Amino acid sequence: xxxxxxxxxxxxRKEGQNVTLSCEQNLNHDAMYWYRQDPGQGLRLIYYSQIVxxxxxxxxxxxxxxxxxxxxxxxxxxxxxxxxxTAFYLCASSEYYQNYGYTFGSGTRLTVV
Amino acid sequence: xxxxxxxxxxxxxxxEDAVINCSSSKALYSVHWYRQKHGEAPxxxxxxxxxxxxxxxxxxxxxxxxxxxxxxLYLTASQLSYSGTYFCxxxxxxxxxxxxxxxxxxxxxxx
Numbered sequence: 001x002x003x004x005x006x007x008x009x010x011x012x013r014k015e016g017q018n019v020t021l022s023c024e025q026n027l028n029h030d031a032m033y034w035y036r037q038d039p040g041q042g043l044r045l046i047y048y049s050q051i052v053x054x055x056x057x058x059x060x061x062x063x064x065x066x067x068x069x070x071x072x073x074x075x076x077x078x079x080x081x082x083x084x085x086t087a088f089y090l091c092a093s094s095e096y097y098q099n100y101g102y103t104f105g106s107g108t109r110l111t112v113v
Numbered sequence: 114x115x116x117x118x119x120x121x122x123x124x125x126x127x128x129e130d131a132v133i134n135c136s137s138s139k140a141l142y143s144v145h146w147y148r149q150k151h152g153e154a155p156x157x158x159x160x161x162x163x164x165x166x167x168x169x170x171x172x173x174x175x176x177x178x179x180x181x182x183x184x185x186l187y188l189t190a191s192q193l194s195y196s197g198t199y200f201c202x203x204x205x206x207x208x209x210x211x212x213x214x215x216x217x218x219x220x221x222x223x224x
Contacts, residue, residue, distance in 0.1 A: 042200065042216045043155070050209075090154055101145055101157030102202075102212065 002027045006091050006105035012113045013078065013085060021076045021108045023091035032074035033102070035090040036060060043090065049074055078110065086112050114139065116203045118215040125191050125222050133218045135201030136183040144177055144184040145202040145212060148195075155200060158186075163206070188220070196222045 004025040013019045025032065034046040045058030049068040063082025068074050074093075078085045088109050092102040116137045125131055135144060143162045147155040161177035161184055172189040188195055198219045202212040 043214045048211075099143070099160065099162065101147070101160055102155075103157065104154035107154050 004091055004093055004103055004105035006089075006108050008108060009106065011108055011110045013110060014113060016080045018077055018079050019110070021078070021089055021091075021110070023074045023076065023105055024072055025074075025093045025103070025105075026072060027093055027103060028071070029093035029095055029103070030071070031094045032068070033092045033094075034058075034064070034066065034074070034076045035092065037088045037090060039088075046076065046089075084112075085110055114205075115213055116201055116215040118199075118201055118218050120218060121216070122219040123221070125220070127193055127222055127224050128190050131188040131191055131195075131220060133186040133188075133199050133201075133220070134183060135185070135203070135215055136181070137203050137205075139182065140206040141177075141179070141182050141203050142206045142208070142210075143204045144175075145204075146175055146184075146186050147200045147202065148197045149200065149217075150197040191220075191222050193222050193224065196220055 007022045031050045033048045035043040036046055037043055044060050046060055046064050047055055047058055047066040049055035052068055052071050055066050055068050063079055065077045088107050090107045091105040094102045116135050119134045123131055145160050146158040149155040159175055175186045177184045198217045200217045201215040
């Protein structure tokens, strides 16, 4: 079955450490997105990519980095520059022209310890 | 630019109806609706395109008023499984097809 796989489901980060969240899709979607969600809040866009080897900053890109070397993969690195990284991270994909909905992965819950 | 959702929260008894609204100050190309249950990822419900028809299936439907740049989500005879937070997302005309999310409407269904 087609879908998006995010891993790990839970991640613990020490102060000053970089961590990478994985996102893989087999839907052949062109566009991929990373969102951050804090408790009781909405979705905030971190980065998005509409084509391989190209990506754009979203509303809250500071302290994060991404790559898009393959169509199927869009990993997110949370760097030590992100001072408050504890949140629920969601990866999504879609067809480029937005006449179809987004498909989300199951999310990664990141906690700073 | 963020669409405005109303109400922010609603509590219903099972079997009652609910309407959730989403409005934009700019011309819209499309409106998306998603439902997110606690601790889970959002799930796509439906999309309404400019010039398209009202969408829906079973007891969940939606409309899109292009003149008012508004969309409404209708939940009829609500079931316990309808509980969650509903988000609308809007795609503006003449944009690069980016989805702009509303703040969400929390729906609680009681038995």
